[in-house]
Amino acid sequence: MQEFEPKIVAFVCNWCTYAGADLTGTSRIKYSANVKIIRFPCTGRIDFMILMKAFENGADGIIVSGCHPNDCHYSTGNFHARRRWIVLRNLLNFAGIETDRIQFSWVSAAEGFKWADVVNNTVAAIKEIGPYENYRKIAVSTLFNEEGASNE
Amino acid sequence: MSRIGVFVCHCGENISATVDCEKVARISGELKGVEFSADYKYMCSDPGQTMLKDAIREHKLDGVVVAACSPRMHEPTFRNACAEAGLNPYLCEMSNIREHCSWVHPKSDLTTDKAESLVRVMVEKVKKNKALNSIKVPVTRTALVIGGGVAGIQAALDIANCGHKVVMVEKLPSIGGHMSQLSETFPTLDCSQCILTPRMVEVAQHPNITLYTYAEVESVDGFIGNFKVKVRKKSKSLDEHLCTGCGLCTTKCPQKKIPNEFERGLGFRPAIYVPFPQAVPNKPVIDRENCTYYIKGKCKVCEIVCPTKAIRFDQEDEIVEVDCGAIVLATGFDVLKPDFFPEYGYGKYKDVIDGLQFERLASASGPTQGMIRRPSDGEIPKKIVFVACAGSRDPAKGIEYCSKICCMYTAKHAMLYKHKVHDGTPYVFYMDIRAGGKNYEEFVRRAIVEDETHYVRGRVSTIYEKNGKLIVKGVDTLMGAQPVEIEADMVVLATAGVANKGSEELAQTVHVSYDAHKFFAEAHPKLKPVETNTAGIFLAGACQAPKDIPESVAAASGAAVKVAALFSNDLLTREPLIAVVNRQAPPVYSSCVGCFLCQSVCPYQAIEREEIKNRNGEVIRTLAKVNEGLCQGCGTCVALCRTKAIDIYGYSNQQVYSEIMALLND
Structure with missing residues (x-):
């Protein structure tokens, strides 16, 4: 059987992690090709819907990475991201999605090595958890209907 | 229906070595909405850009995806090229298939697949892009220079001489920085203060420069062209307009035994003090932590003796708001703290000192009037051991980098010592001699040959005191790793240059990035060495990494030119991505x-x-x-x-x- 190759999307901020991932490249540090990056201005921009959309479209795992606390280019965006992550964890539990499928990390523009580690560790972790297949079952609409029915 | 053009760059072999660029271009060309696709050896080259422009015109493209390096590198290049061909620049996107793909994965189908999908992502994105117009904002033609060392001084003078206003903020009571502490400078041995003090005075007298000493930046709001900065002017307990700088208060102050920071603890100062004789401004401040009045509630000798009644015990900190269009960070560096070297006995033995302390001993205005004397008993040392790389290039101490200036100043120290103590013997323990720079190697040669400095290649393991001598134990690796033991009268440690205390907090206040060692990070290590990732904020001098004086000055002038270029516009163009x-x-x-x-x-x-x-x-x-x-x-x-x-x-x-x-x- 072919080894499971997870699909992982990385949502990263432009100023720290995107630049950090650039440095990983400039330094020719190798990492797993399973992860593909989508650039955002700031992790503060990344809302629930974006993460859910990724799962809905078949992502097995997600990395959200931005500037270290206090280093945000926009002062506070990463704090909003962190708070949102705390709330989202409960939502994931509620929806039956393993919280380990989303890795939240801080990678600065100087941490090329760290980015490679984050990617490789995430890939290893997702391989361990296995593919994420039941997204259709828990599509938001279905959930809503069931919950709506039980409330009545 | 979209008409998108996809351009795949080989970047020489940087991309094509691991990614099949032709295949990426071919597959991309089959995507829905893609009208044209091509690959080329160097998209950023002139012929590459011409190809892009021609294709836009010929195929009436309404969107462009360039699959090449990081958009942080060449996005402006390709957006400008699109604009020149009549396509709105914000309809151009880049797929990063170099830093995020070809450089980090081996040559394989998987790598090419990834490149294809990165292109596909941008094709889909660009379909949803909107034509945007850049935003114009006015520029405040005032620069804020943070730090009044040689780099800050150079930047401030250069900007001010271009006809722009400058506000300089210095944390200490005087400008001058570390350079004012130095005795003589390598490789010419000219007197540091002689070349610096005229420039310090020029800053104070320049009609375009406003100088705030004993002040710190409290907050920074706004953006390029329009920063709003709050500066806290700490209370000097003095009315600067009334004070004439006569210095009577400093001679009468009963507190006389406060370690003098400027002398690196080798001398003393009173509680009301001017840091050094050539200070700019040459007016005293009261150190409230050590002033008898602030501790015990009575004394006020300075107030009594002051002929112009300038002392203000109840003066409070003042917050000044500065509107500026650009900021230059020139906050300099510090040297590694002594507690890093228990094995060298720094802090335990009085005669183990650091390089900056030696500068003060060698300085004519220093605590010994330029005589090299041991701090412990004032005797003239007959044998000095200089230890290079004290902390630097030592991952065990957490500092992997080379501090760059130590090889040169250690050679200078050995030379100065020999010039002042003719029968003295200088030893230098070193790892490698790094003397890259104009006349630098010749200078080190001179220290070895003319001034008979004994260079020992090896490291010092321990230093301890025995019968009033410092026993330096090390190894000579050029003599077959033979152990060496030297009975020295004094030891000078060339301690590593480190980021200034508080640099992390300042970086967070000003919103610039910094590296793992807390030095401020440049936007690009080669092509944007004085810019930061934050538009409108520039770097000068050793706040970026250890630098010697010529390098700091060059960087400062570079930063000044960037500021002047910014101020040469009436309106600034900003990205409309809002x-x-x-x-x-x-x-x-x-x-x-x-x-x-x-x-x-x-x-x-x-x-x-x-x-x-x-x-x-x-x-x-x-x-x-x-x-x-x-x-x-x-x-x-x-x-x-x-x-x-x-x-x-x-x-x-x-x-x-x-x-x-x-x-x-x-």
């Missing part, structure tokens, strides 16, 4: 419900209230509105908006969802 609140026809007006959650999270106060009135002038709706001049495009409001009424150009919901779908559905 948030926008949707508007619809009445009676809906907008999906904004006026909760103003966005206002509470905006770091720039860019969300305003817009009232919609009916014909009778009554307010019927209050909507959020984004101030274009203030919005920096972080998108935090977008994520927070409950009704998705705010979106952000360049990273809109539609664009992001398209990217996600393209990325995952292959």
Whole structure:
């Protein structure tokens, strides 16, 4: 059987992690090709819907990475991201999605090595958890209907 | 229907060595909406850009994807090329298939597949891009220079001489920085203060420069061209306008035994003091922590003796607001603290000193009037051991980097010692001699040959005191790792240059990045060495990494030119990638419900209230509105908006969802 190759999307901020991932490249540090990056201005921009959309479209795992606390280019965006992550964890539990499928990390523009580690560790972790297949079952609409029915 | 052009760059072999660029171009050409695709050896070259422009015109392209290096590198290049061909620059996107693909994965089908999907993502994104016009904002032609060392001084003078206003903020009571502490400078042995003090005076007297000493930056708001900075002028307990700088107060102050920071603890100063004789401004401050009046509530000798009644014990800190268009960070460096070297006995033995202390001993204005004397008993040392790389290039001490200046100043120290103590014997323990620079190698040779300095290649393991001598135990690696033991009278440690205390906090206040060693990070190590990642903020001198004087001065002039170039425009062009609140026809007006959650999270106060009135002038709706001049495009409001009424150009919901779908559905 072919080894499971997870699909992982990385949502990263432009100023720290995107630049950090650039440095990983400039330094020719190798990492797993399973992860593909989508650039955002700031992790503060990344809302629930974006993460859910990724799962809905078949992502097995997600990395959200931005500037270290206090280093945000926009002062506070990463704090909003962190708070949102705390709330989202409960939502994931509620929806039956393993919280380990989303890795939240801080990678600065100087941490090329760290980015490679984050990617490789995430890939290893997702391989361990296995593919994420039941997204259709828990599509938001279905959930809503069931919950709506039980409330009545 | 879109007409998108995809251009795949080989980047010489940087991409094509691991990615099949021709295949990427071919497959991309089959994507829906792609009208034209090609690959080329160097897209950023002139012929590459011409190819892009020709294709836009010939195929009437309405979107462009360049698959090449990081957009942080060449996005402006390709956007300009598009604009020149008549395509709105914001309809051009880059796929990063070099830094994020070819350089980090081995040659394989998987790597090519990844490149293809990265291109597909951008093709889908660019379909949703909107033509945008850049935003023009006015420029405040005042520069703020933080730090008054040689780099800050050079930057301030260069900017001021271009005819622009400069505000200089210095933390200490005087400008001058570390350079004012030095005795003589390598490789010419000219006197440091002789070349620096005229420039310090020039700063103080320059009509375009406002100098705030004993002051620190409290907060920085705004953006390039329009920063609003709050500066805290710490209370000097002195009316500077009345003070004539006569110095009577400093001679009469009963507190006389406070370790003098400028002398690196080798001398003493009173509680009301001028840091050094050539200080600029040459007016005293009261050190409230050590002043008898502030400790015990009585004394006031300085107030009594002051002929102009300038002392103000009840003076409070003052906050000054500075509007400026650019900021130059020139906060310098520090040297490693002594507690790093228990094995060398720094702090335990008085005669183990650091390089800056030796500078003070060798300085004619220093505590020994330029005589090299041991701190412990004032004797003239007959044997000095200099230890290079004390901390530097030592991962065990957490400092992997080379501090760069130590090889040179250690050679200088050995030379100065020999010039002052003719029968003295200098030893230098070193790892390698790094003397790259104009006349630097010759200078080190001179120390070895003419001044008979004994260079021992090896490291010092331990230093201890025995019968009034310092026993230095080390190894000579050029003599077959033979152990060496030297009975020295004094030891000078060339301690590593480290980031200034508080540099991390300052970086966070000013919003610039910094590296693992807390030095400020440049925007690009080669091509943008004085810029930071934050537009309008520049770096000068050793706040970026250890630098010698010529390098610091060169960087400062470089930063000054960047500031002057910025100030040569009446209006600044800013990227229009900002948030926008949707508007619809009445009676809906907008999906904004006026909760103003966005206002509470905006770091720039860019969300305003817009009232919609009916014909009778009554307010019927209050909507959020984004101030274009203030919005920096972080998108935090977008994520927070409950009704998705705010979106952000360049990273809109539609664009992001398209990217996600393209990325995952292959």
